[in-house]
Amino acid sequence: MEVKQAIQKRHSVRHFTDQKIDSKQLKEMIGIAQKAPSWVNSQPQKVYVAQGETLEAIRKQQQELAITGAKTNSDIPPMSRKRWSEQAQKNMAEWSHGIPAVLGDNWQETLGKEASQLYNAQAVVYLTLPKGYTPWSLFDLGAFSQNILLATTEQGIDSIVAYNFVKYPQILREELNIPSDEEIIVGIGLGFEDEQAQVNRITSKRMDTESILKIKK
Numbered sequence: 491m492e493v494k495q496a497i498q499k500r501h502s503v504r505h506f507t508d509q510k511i512d513s514k515q516l517k518e519m520i521g522i523a524q525k526a527p528s529w530v531n532s533q534p535q536k537v538y539v540a541q542g543e544t545l546e547a548i549r550k551q552q553q554e555l556a557i558t559g560a561k562t563n564s565d566i567p568p569m570s571r572k573r574w575s576e577q578a579q580k581n582m583a584e585w586s587h588g589i590p591a592v593l594g595d596n597w598q599e600t601l602g603k604e605a606s607q608l609y610n611a612q613a614v615v616y617l618t619l620p621k622g623y624t625p626w627s628l629f630d631l632g633a634f635s636q637n638i639l640l641a642t643t644e645q646g647i648d649s650i651v652a653y654n655f656v657k658y659p660q661i662l663r664e665e666l667n668i669p670s671d672e673e674i675i676v677g678i679g680l681g682f683e684d685e686q687a688q689v690n691r692i693t694s695k696r697m698d699t700e701s702i703l704k705i706k707k
């Protein structure tokens with residue numbers, strides 16, 4: 491698969507089938523992702539993968555917390571929509587407003603249920619940075635993440651990056667032995683897309699390139 495094809499094919503999957511992912515193959519893809527550039531080759535990230543019984547233990551606990559409406563406390567707090575730029579708010583609203591047409595009026599309930607079940611992901615890759623990291627490391631982690639997404643897409647494995655995976659970090663620290671001097675930044679769920687699932691028909695548009703680009707010669 492060409493890189494361009496992998497970029498275009500990747501999209502967020504919110505319900506995976508029960509088909510398992512081979513750990514050896516996953517390790518290889520993480521190894522490829524390590525080719526990402528980083529500030530002075532600092533390679534600041536650590537990677538924790540949950541599969542099998544560990545993932546099921548995380549899933550069960552997250553579901554229990556979600557049912558009780560437990561307060562979320564991700565290491566990076568989400569920012570209120572009102573504080574984003576006007577354009578970003580517009581883009582977010584456009585995306586959200588498109589969902590009821592796909593999932594119906596109970597869309598929030600449907601999405602909430604999928605989220606609490608970790609989208610039935612068959613592996614979750616959790617990415618951490620050392621506490622006190624510079625924003626440059628966040629940049630590096632983004633590049634590393636995209637490499638994971640493209641390497642997995644190329645292997646026919648689907649994915650979703652989600653805040654949802656890291657909103658109860660206490661479960662992850664316990665189950666994955668993540669030390670207290672690391673911040674859990676984000677999770678990437680992996681698996682094979684359930685093509686029958688309506689939730690996987692959610693689409694996302696992109697702004698016109700002209701509106702974000704200025705080339706000056």
Ligand SMILES: Cc1cc2nc3c(=O)[nH]c(=O)nc-3n(C[C@H](O)[C@H](O)[C@H](O)COP(=O)(O)O)c2cc1C
Pocket residue numbers: 500501502503504585651652653654655676693694
């Ligand atoms: C940092 C980050 C966090 C995200 N968190 C969530 C999430 O918690 N739940 C969710 O359904 N989607 C989440 N997404 C997926 C975005 O909604 C999705 O990437 C965007 O709508 C574009 O759609 P696409 O990935 O299908 O191209 C997240 C994406 C990123 C990059």
